[in-house]
Amino acid sequence: MRSPRLAALELRRFRRGRLPRAALVALLMLPLLYGALYLWSFWDPYGRLDRIPVALVNDDKGATAGGKKVTAGDDIVDGLRDSDTFDWHEVSDAQARRGLENGTYYLSLTMPADFSERIASSSGDSPETGALQVRTNDANNYIVGQISRTVFNEVRSAASAKASRTFLDRIFVSFSDIHDKTVTAAKGADTLHGGIGKAEKGSQDLADGLKEAKSGSGKLAKGLKKLDSGAGALQDGSQQVADGTQTLADRVNGVYAKAGPFLKDNEKTIGDTARLVADSAGTVKDNLDVLVKLAPGAAKTAHASAAVLDDVYRTRCQSAPLPDPACPDLKKARQAADDVAAVADDLNTLVTDQDGDLKTMRANLGTLQKQARALSERAPHLYEDVNTAVKQINKLNAGAHQVAAGATKLHTGLGTASTGAGKLDAGLGTAESGAETLSGGMYRLADGSEKLAGGLHDGAKKIPDYDKKDRDERTGVMADPVRLASHDLHKAPNYGTGFAPYFIPLSLWVGAMVAYMLIPPLNRRALGVGSSAWRIAFAGWLPVVAVGVLQVSALMAVLHWAIGLRMLRAAGTIGFLFLVAACFAAIVQWLNARFGPAGRILVLALLMLQLTSAGGTYPVETSPGFFNAIHPFLPMSYVVEALRRLITGGGLGPVWHACVVLVGFTAGALALTAVSARRRQVWTVDRLHPELSL
Numbered sequence: 001m002r003s004p005r006l007a008a009l010e011l012r013r014f015r016r017g018r019l020p021r022a023a024l025v026a027l028l029m030l031p032l033l034y035g036a037l038y039l040w041s042f043w044d045p046y047g048r049l050d051r052i053p054v055a056l057v058n059d060d061k062g063a064t065a066g067g068k069k070v071t072a073g074d075d076i077v078d079g080l081r082d083s084d085t086f087d088w089h090e091v092s093d094a095q096a097r098r099g100l101e102n103g104t105y106y107l108s109l110t111m112p113a114d115f116s117e118r119i120a121s122s123s124g125d126s127p128e129t130g131a132l133q134v135r136t137n138d139a140n141n142y143i144v145g146q147i148s149r150t151v152f153n154e155v156r157s158a159a160s161a162k163a164s165r166t167f168l169d170r171i172f173v174s175f176s177d178i179h180d181k182t183v184t185a186a187k188g189a190d191t192l193h194g195g196i197g198k199a200e201k202g203s204q205d206l207a208d209g210l211k212e213a214k215s216g217s218g219k220l221a222k223g224l225k226k227l228d229s230g231a232g233a234l235q236d237g238s239q240q241v242a243d244g245t246q247t248l249a250d251r252v253n254g255v256y257a258k259a260g261p262f263l264k265d266n267e268k269t270i271g272d273t274a275r276l277v278a279d280s281a282g283t284v285k286d287n288l289d290v291l292v293k294l295a296p297g298a299a300k301t302a303h304a305s306a307a308v309l310d311d312v313y314r315t316r317c318q319s320a321p322l323p324d325p326a327c328p329d330l331k332k333a334r335q336a337a338d339d340v341a342a343v344a345d346d347l348n349t350l351v352t353d354q355d356g357d358l359k360t361m362r363a364n365l366g367t368l369q370k371q372a373r374a375l376s377e378r379a380p381h382l383y384e385d386v387n388t389a390v391k392q393i394n395k396l397n398a399g400a401h402q403v404a405a406g407a408t409k410l411h412t413g414l415g416t417a418s419t420g421a422g423k424l425d426a427g428l429g430t431a432e433s434g435a436e437t438l439s440g441g442m443y444r445l446a447d448g449s450e451k452l453a454g455g456l457h458d459g460a461k462k463i464p465d466y467d468k469k470d471r472d473e474r475t476g477v478m479a480d481p482v483r484l485a486s487h488d489l490h491k492a493p494n495y496g497t498g499f500a501p502y503f504i505p506l507s508l509w510v511g512a513m514v515a516y517m518l519i520p521p522l523n524r525r526a527l528g529v530g531s532s533a534w535r536i537a538f539a540g541w542l543p544v545v546a547v548g549v550l551q552v553s554a555l556m557a558v559l560h561w562a563i564g565l566r567m568l569r570a571a572g573t574i575g576f577l578f579l580v581a582a583c584f585a586a587i588v589q590w591l592n593a594r595f596g597p598a599g600r601i602l603v604l605a606l607l608m609l610q611l612t613s614a615g616g617t618y619p620v621e622t623s624p625g626f627f628n629a630i631h632p633f634l635p636m637s638y639v640v641e642a643l644r645r646l647i648t649g650g651g652l653g654p655v656w657h658a659c660v661v662l663v664g665f666t667a668g669a670l671a672l673t674a675v676s677a678r679r680r681q682v683w684t685v686d687r688l689h690p691e692l693s694l
Contacts, residue, residue, distance in 0.1 A: 054086040055096035055108035063116040073111035076132075080109075100137050107136045231411040235404070242397075242404040249397040256390045274376035278369045299348040302341040309333055490649035493566065500565055501643035502616025504555065505580060505636050509610070511551045512584040513603050515544045521593040522677050536677035537670050541582075541589050548581025565647075573646040576655065580639050583662040586669035587635070593676040610636035635665045 060073025080088055089105065099105040110133040317327040378385065492498040523539035531539070556574060559565040567573045591599035591606070613620060613627040614636045620628055631637050642658035645651065 050087055052086050053099075053105050054088055055099055055105040056080065056088045056090045057093050057096050057108060057110040058090065059093060059113045060111040060115040061113050061117075070116045072116040076111060096135070100135055103137075107134065109134055228411065228415050235408050235411045238400070238404040238406075239408075242400040245393075245397040245400040249394050252390055252393050256387075271376045271380060275373070278373040278376060282365075282369045296348055299341070299344040302344040306338050306341045490568075492648050496563065497565060497647065499616070500559070500647055501640045502614065504559075504577065504643060505584075505614075505639045506607075506611065507555060508548065508551065508577065508581050509584050509588075509607050509636070512544060512548060512581065512588045513600070513607070515547050515585070516588050516592050516603075517600070519543050519547075521589045521599075521673070522680055527677070527680060533674040533678040534670075536680075537589075537593075537673040540593070541586055541670060541673070544585040544589065545582045548585055549578055552577045552581055567647045568649045569646045572655070573643065576642060576646060576659070579659060579662050579666075583635055583666045583669075586666045586673070590669040590673040590676065593673050593680070606634075610634045613637065614640045616640050635662060638662065 056077065058073045058077050060071065062073070063070045077090070080086075089099075091099065093110060096105065096108040096110065100108050112133060115132075313327070313331060316324040317331070519540070521540045522536055525539075527536060552574065556565075556577065560567070560570075587606075588603050591602045593599070595602055609630060613623065613631045613634060615623075615631065620631050620637075638654070638658035638661045642655040645655050
């Protein structure tokens with residue numbers, strides 16, 4: 001029986017019941033789980049970045065540059081809000097930090113408070129670079145961080161270009177301003193040239209005037225010297241006056257400190273006493289003649305009364321058997337009578353001795369009465385008058401000291417003025433000489449100003465004067481002088497198309513691996529009838545190849561019509577994948593036929609080696625040396641390279657090379673399978689009692 005017929009019989013087994021049919025359907029659909037689902041999930045992640053929540057923090061406070069408001073942060077926020085990149089959430093800095101930590105946001109972009117100020121500083125004395133702050137958290141997702149770096153680099157470049165255009169526009173505006181100012185300066189130099197001629201004549205007049213001023217300054221110096229001498233005498237005199245008023249003030253204040261409180265507390269008593277003294281002095285003055293006449297008789301009467309009281313006291317108090325209760329009062333009365341008699345004697349003696357001075361006494365009593373009445377009238381205001389007088393004396397003392405201090409300053413100032421007048425006289429002599437020199441210099445300056453005016457006019461013609469159109473053209477070029485003129489020869493339209501050459505062979509390898517879990521690698525019927533080794537190998541290989549063709553057809557149909565995979569060379573891709581399915585089936589068949597149950601593990605291990613060394617994601621050159629070493633010896637390396645050319649375009653050299661390699665792997669694997677089939681026709685102890693059975 002031939003190999004194709006044996007293969008058909010092997011596949012016919014799956015028609016005997018529901019479970020085999022379901023197994024066959026699952027076998028055909030298995031590559032879809034690896035190929036279609038993987039590619040579907042990774043198909044176009046960059047096209048769905050607008051679903052990724054990202055925190056946007058705008059703390060920029062703005063700035064002012066050249067009289068214009070700069071809001072770089074708001075400009076960037078407006079641009080990002082209009083873009084389809086990321087799902088922007090405008091939040092505070094604290095909310096962004098919390099969200100980045102707990103996974104609410106994948107990353108954050110912050111415009112700091114001084115962002116506009118730093119950008120505006122480019123036109124100032126201390127330029128600084130503005131910094132966009134990006135925070136990522138690889139604990140949330142590593143790939144998002146990598147994508148964000150690319151996106152934010154574009155944001156940074158756009159912001160830098162805009163800032164550069166603003167800065168350069170100011171430079172070109174400055175050129176125009178310099179041109180205008182230079183023209184103005186040239187006109188001013190013309191005016192200056194005319195004014196310097198007038199200044200030359202004025203400098204000569206100045207020299208003549210300074211000569212006359214020097215003569216007057218000499219007279220001024222002599223006069224100030226005399227004033228300085230008089231000021232010295234004034235200083236000494238004013239100081240003596242200040243010392244005198246100080247002595248007076250000290251004495252008055254000392255007396256006032258003692259008498260002031262008494263006057264303040266006894267104003268009424270002083271008034272009453274003064275009135276009593278005035279009344280008494282008037283009474284004494286009016287009765288002075290009567291007093292002279294009655295004084296001798298009053299003395300005798302007083303002595304007689306004293307003698308009577310003395311007899312009564314002896315009779316009732318000293319000689320009586322029982323003392324009289326009134327004795328103490330009688331004793332006091334007797335003593336008082338003796339005192340009155342003594343006073344009467346003194347008065348009589350005074351009147352007798354002063355008989356010649358009674359007229360003077362009467363006049364003095366009148367004066368005393370008048371002064372006492374005046375004192376009684378002033379008594380209610382006596383403290384206020386004394387207090388006012390003390391204040392006036394203190395004020396006089398303070399003024400005297402101020403006059404002394406002013407005289408001292410006047411003396412000092414006149415001394416300085418006298419010295420200054422001497423220096424002025426000497427300086428005017430120097431100024432007179434300088435004025436003569438100035439006159440000669442002004443002549444040379446007039447000649448130089450003429451040359452300056454000519455030079456400024458020539459310079460103004462050489463300074464560019466840019467209008468708005470010229471500025472826009474130049475700032476655009478200088479802000480972004482180097483552009484990347486990129487051209488992709490064979491661009492993959494999306495992420496999934498770029499990864500299809502990697503995931504498709506993965507799914508076909510898994511399909512072959514699972515197929516040989518259901519289909520024996522060596523046809524049992526062929527082994528049983530003793531067919532040739534090649535026929536046995538083909539009989540086990542062809543059913544899986546047929547399944548592989550169906551797997552390729554189902555997988556590519558779903559990828560093209562359901563997911564949207566566009567292949568530049570669709571027919572070539574399908575035909576090449578048939579060859580890939582046949583090659584993978586041959587390799588998996590040999591591993592299972594040669595190593596039995598352990599071959600399944602080897603199939604899985606070989607799959608892992610191919611995935612890590614095929615260069616399906618990153619270039620193989622970026623992998624460690626081990627993977628670079630095995631890369632040329634594994635079939636999937638060539639499959640990935642060929643599928644890239646077939647799907648996205650490019651030269652077909654790698655495709656033909658891959659076909660040759662795959663044919664070689666297929667032939668070699670079938671030959672090794674035939675050798676294994678030959679060995680399986682001989683029964684050994686190991687086959688009867690295998691060490692491992694799966």
